[in-house]
Amino acid sequence: MKYDPIPLPAEDLQRIEDLERMLERERKAREQAEAIAERGLRELYDSQVRLALLQRITDHANRSNNFAEVVDAALKEICGHMDWDFGNAYRIDRELDAAIACDTWYAIDSDQLFALIERSRHATFNRGNGLPGRVLRDAHPHWIDDFGTDTCYVHRAEAITCNMASACAFPILLGEELVGVIEFFSRKPMVDKDAILLTITQAVTQLARVVERERASAALLHDALHDAMTGLPNRVLLDERSRLAFERLPMGREGLAVMVIDLDGFKGINDKHGHHAGDMVLVEVASRFKSTITTFQRGETEGDGPITFAPWHATLARVGGDEFVVVLDALPDQTIVTDLAHRMIAALKPTIRIENEQVSVGASIGIAHSGSDYVDVEQIRRDADLAMYEAKSSGHGGVIVFSEALGCEARNRMALERELRDAIRDRQFVLHYQPIFSLDKSQRLRGFEALIRWNHPTRGMIDPGTFIPAAEESGLIVFIGDWVLRQGCTAMARLHERLANRYSREDLPFVSINIAPQQFLQPNFAAHVQRVLIETGVPPECLRLEVTEGVAIIDSERTRQVLEEIRAWGVRTSLDDFGTGYSSLSYLQNLPFDTLKIDRSFISSMDDPKSRKIIRAIMDLAGNLNLSVVAEGIETPEQGNALIEMGCEYGQGFHLGRPLDEASAFALIPFDEAA
Amino acid sequence: MKGVIFNLLEEAVIREHGLSAWTGLLGMTGLEGAWSSLGSYPDAEIIALVDAASVALGVPPQQVLQWFGRSAIPLLAKRYEAFFTPHASARHFLLGVNQIIHPEVRKLYAGSACPRFHFHDLDDGRLCVAYRSPRKLCHLAHGFIAGAADHYGETIEIDHLSCMLDGLPTCRIALQWMN
Numbered sequence A: 001m002k003y004d005p006i007p008l009p010a011e012d013l014q015r016i017e018d019l020e021r022m023l024e025r026e027r028k029a030r031e032q033a034e035a036i037a038e039r040g041l042r043e044l045y046d047s048q049v050r051l052a053l054l055q056r057i058t059d060h061a062n063r064s065n066n067f068a069e070v071v072d073a074a075l076k077e078i079c080g081h082m083d084w085d086f087g088n089a090y091r092i093d094r095e096l097d098a099a100i101a102c103d104t105w106y107a108i109d110s111d112q113l114f115a116l117i118e119r120s121r122h123a124t125f126n127r128g129n130g131l132p133g134r135v136l137r138d139a140h141p142h143w144i145d146d147f148g149t150d151t152c153y154v155h156r157a158e159a160i161t162c163n164m165a166s167a168c169a170f171p172i173l174l175g176e177e178l179v180g181v182i183e184f185f186s187r188k189p190m191v192d193k194d195a196i197l198l199t200i201t202q203a204v205t206q207l208a209r210v211v212e213r214e215r216a217s218a219a220l221l222h223d224a225l226h227d228a229m230t231g232l233p234n235r236v237l238l239d240e241r242s243r244l245a246f247e248r249l250p251m252g253r254e255g256l257a258v259m260v261i262d263l264d265g266f267k268g269i270n271d272k273h274g275h276h277a278g279d280m281v282l283v284e285v286a287s288r289f290k291s292t293i294t295t296f297q298r299g300e301t302e303g304d305g306p307i308t309f310a311p312w313h314a315t316l317a318r319v320g321g322d323e324f325v326v327v328l329d330a331l332p333d334q335t336i337v338t339d340l341a342h343r344m345i346a347a348l349k350p351t352i353r354i355e356n357e358q359v360s361v362g363a364s365i366g367i368a369h370s371g372s373d374y375v376d377v378e379q380i381r382r383d384a385d386l387a388m389y390e391a392k393s394s395g396h397g398g399v400i401v402f403s404e405a406l407g408c409e410a411r412n413r414m415a416l417e418r419e420l421r422d423a424i425r426d427r428q429f430v431l432h433y434q435p436i437f438s439l440d441k442s443q444r445l446r447g448f449e450a451l452i453r454w455n456h457p458t459r460g461m462i463d464p465g466t467f468i469p470a471a472e473e474s475g476l477i478v479f480i481g482d483w484v485l486r487q488g489c490t491a492m493a494r495l496h497e498r499l500a501n502r503y504s505r506e507d508l509p510f511v512s513i514n515i516a517p518q519q520f521l522q523p524n525f526a527a528h529v530q531r532v533l534i535e536t537g538v539p540p541e542c543l544r545l546e547v548t549e550g551v552a553i554i555d556s557e558r559t560r561q562v563l564e565e566i567r568a569w570g571v572r573t574s575l576d577d578f579g580t581g582y583s584s585l586s587y588l589q590n591l592p593f594d595t596l597k598i599d600r601s602f603i604s605s606m607d608d609p610k611s612r613k614i615i616r617a618i619m620d621l622a623g624n625l626n627l628s629v630v631a632e633g634i635e636t637p638e639q640g641n642a643l644i645e646m647g648c649e650y651g652q653g654f655h656l657g658r659p660l661d662e663a664s665a666f667a668l669i670p671f672d673e674a675a
Numbered sequence B: 001m002k003g004v005i006f007n008l009l010e011e012a013v014i015r016e017h018g019l020s021a022w023t024g025l026l027g028m029t030g031l032e033g034a035w036s037s038l039g040s041y042p043d044a045e046i047i048a049l050v051d052a053a054s055v056a057l058g059v060p061p062q063q064v065l066q067w068f069g070r071s072a073i074p075l076l077a078k079r080y081e082a083f084f085t086p087h088a089s090a091r092h093f094l095l096g097v098n099q100i101i102h103p104e105v106r107k108l109y110a111g112s113a114c115p116r117f118h119f120h121d122l123d124d125g126r127l128c129v130a131y132r133s134p135r136k137l138c139h140l141a142h143g144f145i146a147g148a149a150d151h152y153g154e155t156i157e158i159d160h161l162s163c164m165l166d167g168l169p170t171c172r173i174a175l176q177w178m179n
């Protein structure tokens, strides 16, 4: 393809030369333009691929709250993108100040890299050691350009065995905090560090987001499982832990115990000082309990000996207002639990300072131990609860360990309580009335004491002695007492209506009603009495309320206020069962009573001169304090006469008149009696 | 086909046969002859140029392709020095075509259809390069290989064991290093 040149004139040749040069310049310009465009295209391509990579990593990060899962995907993506051979992830352990591999790794060829993987996936690097340790120290990326010359790397031998040439590691930073490290190995040199940095830094930001979310959800979970105020586990976590502990029990199911703790006196603090104070007390109590447990668990280490931890575990939880539970497991011996319980009570002895006041609380603790009879931990918990109630009902706290006998008793009491509730609902109670007479010559019937009976659907009439204690313990006494008050007044109003035209107001018979301490100390008790008086229309002076010393012992100041308030309306008050219990003279002096009721025990033993002396003393006392006296339980004419002789004003008892149903009792009133 | 291939062909033809030879080829094919390395153009255009050259030179098109591939390598080495320097031998360079060279080419030219080769050792110690492409440009590959041998100062005997041009599914080229 050779052509012979055609001869041309010089100016034409010159022109051709010029044009060829111009063409050459044009070509160069085009090639430069293409080269610029190619560079741009290549960068565009690289950034597209990088963005696609970051997008995939971001997608993984958005899909999951699990760091390990996302890191796993990211390592795979990055190794694929960079053509690196091995990627490995570490978490930072703040306490150990070390980077700890979390067995999350990716290798292109795990077979060939076996030695390196095995060395790396559970590795721990202290600050400054190896690549991860250096990243931990400096919080910036580190590189190893050649394993042949860089001798600092801890697993260098393995890296070389696996033909690795280079490595790099990057910090995973959450704000300022280093939370993890990712590390990569390659059999080729890592040349374009700027590009690598750009890519990995952005990828790592996504990983940090996952850590952040992981923490947020861990915090949520923590909140869901812990009591916000005290920071202790709550019921949910306690249930879970105790269920697991129960499942772990060996044959015979021994070694687990549940301790139920209820604070005594807490409600009072709440009422008196407010909820804020109550909360402060709970926080303080929780922390005392917690440190008591850890101290006890650590044992009394003698001298400088090494601290040895007890083999058992304990979970302290707050499960309700002022109720705590400790579940203990892996117990080598049951006495540990009772010991601990006493220590916890002792921990409450020092007063608690809230603002400028010192308050104190006690605790009632019930304990139940696991055993082969239990099929789930809930049962143990219920028995511990029973034991706690038992401790609580003693009135001064303490520790009670559940026993079969206690269980039996408690179950009976609970059954009785259930029946009492039914009885209140179904109106199974009735009132009987025992007449009270003047012991003077007139022997006139002055009034009645209303006495409750339970007309049980299967057991017939039941005396109060059998059910009132249970009613008092369960608090049901308040409902029953209110019913008695209203029922007694209603009945009296009916009687008064019948007698209306024949009796002057001051001669109308009265009704005497027993008020239990709990009922009396209800905040609205006086108001309730007033309402009943208004609604039934019974004249206040025809109502006598009988209280025992018990009320005064609980709160004498309040007792005085209430007594004064109801007496101001004309209601009469009487101190029941006088002579038993404390019989503190100061109560008599300070509390506004109209009447003293001498306890039946003195009357029944009147043959004994000692009893007579006591009765006489009581009557002298009453005379001096201007109180009238009622003698209860007069069973014989002799007793009656003796009391008359001693100048006792009123009396009641079998000898004078038994308790009778309303109709029979009220029939005792002489219908035609003239005023 | 990417415009860069046309540019290489143009450069090779002008270098070896002069400008008028190139304009001659354009005249024969009726092609306009304005190709940018960035553009993509119909495969038929490169085929037409090869065929025209074959007619003008009186040699089979396969030989034109081989000549073109071989002449293109020094031009490529000038344009894309970075693809050549990491390799110490033609063998190493050729083995990198799948991993580095063609993937990099794809980054530069979106949509380029660079082929993948399969390399394996034959029982007689030769290296077998297997190639499959609808373009059936095994003789271009032949030329590139010969050019690579020149570049690294080696001699390779190239033997077509089977060829798509004969209706077979793959082209298999055996390489024997002579030094």
Ligand code: HEM
Pocket (backbone or CB within 6 Å): B001, B002, B003, B004, B005, B076, B077, B080, B083, B094, B097, B101, B102, B105, B109, B111, B112, B113, B114, B115, B117, B133, B134, B135, B136, B137, B138, B140, B141, B142, B144, B145, B148
């Ligand atoms: C610096 C080195 C190389 C560069 C820059 C390069 C670039 C290219 C480009 C741009 C194409 C066009 C693809 C298209 O337009 O769709 C191509 C195709 C091709 N290349 Fe390469 N190449 C190189 C090395 C090689 C080598 C060493 C071989 C042979 C072993 C080879 C064999 C081929 C073949 C056979 C085609 C035709 C496309 C087909 O068969 O479908 N290339 N190359």
